[in-house]
Amino acid sequence: MEKGFDTENIDTKNLSTDGLFKFAIIVIGLLMVVNNIAQFLNFSYLAFKKQVSANGLDEIDGMMLNQQLDYNWWIISGLNVLIGLLLLTNYKPISKLFAEKKT
DSSP states (O other), X not given: OOSSOSOSOOOXXXXXXXXXXXXXXXXXXXXXXXXXXXXXXXHHHHHHHHHHOSSSSOHHHHHHHTOOOOHHHHXXXXXXHHHHHHHHHSHHHHHHHHSOOOO
């Protein structure tokens, strides 16, 4: 910390609670989308393949993918992606709900 800094203090006067809430909501939304999008797409692929294939999911495919179609996890991962996208698109109104109102 000695290189390039004149003081040991960090200036936080431009840091507002509204900005912190916006940043936190964006980070939470991104994490929800990134952590669940692969699982949701995988379950969507398995459901599509089950509907299209004449035999359903073959045992060979099930062994290769080492997964079976589980509707509960498919719905949960889809809801997490949806909630994450809603957080990302509506972070300003959501942050206003949590920020204190100055009177």
